Amino acid sequence: MTALAANKEIIEKQGNVVNVPVVASDIIYKGALCKYNAAGYLAPCATESGAFFAGIAEGEADNSSGSAGDKYVNVKTNGVFLLTGSSFAQSDLGTLVYASDDATITKTDSGNLQPVGRIVRYVSSTQVWVSILGSNSDLGSAVEVSEVTLAEGNVLLGNASGVGSALDASGDAKILIGNGTTITSVAVSGDVTISNAGAVTIAAGAVELSMLASAISPSHVVKYAGTFTTVGGDAAETISVAGVVATDIVQVMIKTEGASPVTCDAAAAATDQIDVTMSADPSNDHVLQYVVFRATS
DSSP, X not given: OOOOSSOOOOOOOOTTEEEEEBOTTEEEOTTOEEEEOTTSOEEEOOOOTTOEEEEEESSOEEETTSOTTSSXXXXXXXXXXXXXXXXXXXXXXXXXXXXXXXXXEESSOXXXXXXXXXXXXXXXXXXXXXXXXXXXXXXXXXXXXXXXXXXXXXXXXXOTTSOEEEEEOOOTTEEEEEOSSSEEEEEOOTTEEEOTTOOEEEOTTOOOGGGSOGGGOOSEEEEEEEEEEOOOSSSEEEEEOTTOOTTSEEEEEEEEOOSSOOOXXXXXXXXXXXXXXXXXXXXXXXXXXEEEEEXXX
């Protein structure tokens, strides 16, 4: 872009009035509360998902026999207007109001109504002055957190129509999880459980060797372990352990010495047993501790 070097005329419109196309097969009357429908055309305010408040019609546009956009009408997008409804009180100043139709406002959104603006002056139980929001689909600070009605334990979630809806997230010990389309509240199942304090528990036996990363996969695992009290009579002792095979690796050590201490000199695996050689007769008061290792592959 090039900076100006001479005067330039700028096309402008009155700041609070816009000329917009009217929806098909409908009439916009002067003074009507108007919305932009989901297709982007002006229509009288009424319940509609995805629509938002546009403003107040300056004149009439009869498009009852036309297609969308055949007629246009000027709409005032901001200002303070005397509007009609019911059950208003002096204490309602600052309250956000909604259009229940093109001529009526209400303090309660019964679902998919368009927010119009805030009450700035009380006149009677049926009439109040309202500062309108104008054609603004993003209300920003117009809606206070305290004005959003949401049951305890619920969260605001966008639904399939792109409209906020309540999701009950208060289920005991449940978590919120995405399923590729939306978010649901589900209980944790399988080998892991979780408490409502956030404590996670893995079920006993749920972790198997095959689940471990190869970087920490051992060459051997403990297959059997236990203790054995010597029989005595000579230096050879046999520990019976069903399932032991000759290719296993065994480790035997003295856990508790007897009255006449000896040492464990050798140990070898055999079918269903471990053969141990002591330095001398250990008598029957030595306690041996054994571990049997087996290759993982």
